[in-house]
Amino acid sequence: MSVPLYQAKAEMFRTLGHPVRIRVLELLQDGPRPVRDLLAEIDVEASNLSQQLAVLRRAGIVTSFRDGALVMYALSTPDVADLLAAGRRILGAVLTDRDGLLVELRAATPAMRRPTRS
Amino acid sequence: MSVPLYQAKAEMFRTLGHPVRIRVLELLQDGPRPVRDLLAEIDVEASNLSQQLAVLRRAGIVTSFRDGALVMYALSTPDVADLLAAGRRILGAVLTDRDGLLVELRAATPAMRRPTRS
DNA sequence: TTCGGAGTTGCAGAAATCTTCAACTGGCTC
DNA sequence: GAGCCAGTTGAAGATTTCTGCAACTCCGAA
Structure with missing residues (x-):
């Protein structure tokens, strides 16, 4: 593969890096939905929603099709749900670390210089 | 937590959305490494590497510590490896769909706007 | 065929991100 | 201490992404 694989991976993650797009994906976890619903x-x-949906479509993360007068969207693969779940776990771990460490530091050494984190 | 959760999730994914940062994380999957190694x-x-490491550090995805004259980096939680694995699976599924089923999709859903690239 | 609802697209200004350069800190050795 | 190696930080210009507006397409109903 001549085009760097890291580039493709990074683009995929960047595609998820937007609050509206994350919300869309979480809503689509339960099955296909019309744009109306998402918008509501x-x-x-x-x-704006349409723009974000276009980003997800271009990345191949969701697919769209017409159902009468409505346009429906769906996850292109259930693997997306796994990714979101993994993300949730990391977020939980990171926030726990942060909060736990912060409390600990405050209790133990109130005036201590912070370690190697900005 | 008053700040929207979707914001936090999006930020986490955006943090991974950079080729250098992805590479760093993949290298760190095998254990802690000094900056020297990463740079090599x-x-x-x-x-630039230092900037990207700082981004990962601020997000709480990696941690750093000194070992003599060297600065070491490590994943802050092994969950990060899960996330990368899930990302790989999705990328595989998406690329397979694109290369293998594009023609079929175009023929089967004429009412759908063609999923043009960028 | 005309109308209105459902979405999409193009565009431009605003905001965030990336990259590089130069200057800086911290530790080690002489 | 002087000099060096390892890495970090700050800042600025270039690039990318985001948002809202207006204009547009497509479909179903009257």
């Missing part, structure tokens, strides 16, 4: 739940302008 | 394998300027 996400509090963003229609054009 | 990633072909990027020292200051």
Whole structure:
């Protein structure tokens, strides 16, 4: 593969790096949904949502199809749900570490210089 | 936690959305490594690598500590490896779909807008 | 065929991110 | 201490991404 694989991986993660897109994916975990529904739940302008959906579509993470007058969206693969779950776990671990460490530090050495974290 | 959770999740994914940062994390999957090693394998300027490491550090995804004259980096939680693995699976699924089923999809759903690249 | 609802697209200004350079800190050895 | 090696930080210009507006397409109903 001549085009760096790291580039493709990074692009995939970057695609997920937007609050609206994350919300869309979480809503789609339960099955296909029309844009109407997404729009009703996400509090963003229609054009903006459409832009974000286009980003997800281009990346191949979701697919769209028409159902009568509505446009439906769905996850292109259930693996996406796994990714979101893994993300949740990391977030939990990181926040726990941060909060736990912070409390510990405050209790033990109130005036201590912070270690190697900015 | 008053700050929207979707924001935090999006930030976490965005943090991974950079080729150098992805490479760093993949290298750290095998255990802690000094910056020297990373620098030797990633072909990027020292200051740039340092910037990317700082991004990962701020996000709490990696931790750093000194070992004599060297600075070592390590994953802050093994969950990160799970996330990378899930990402690989999705990338595989998406690329397979694109290469293998594109023609079929185009023929089967004529009402759908063609999923053009970028 | 005309109308209105459902989405999409193009565009431009605003905001965030990336990269590089130069200057800096911290530790080790002489 | 002087000099060096390892790594970090700050800043600025270039690039990318985001958002909202207006205009557009497509479909179903009247």
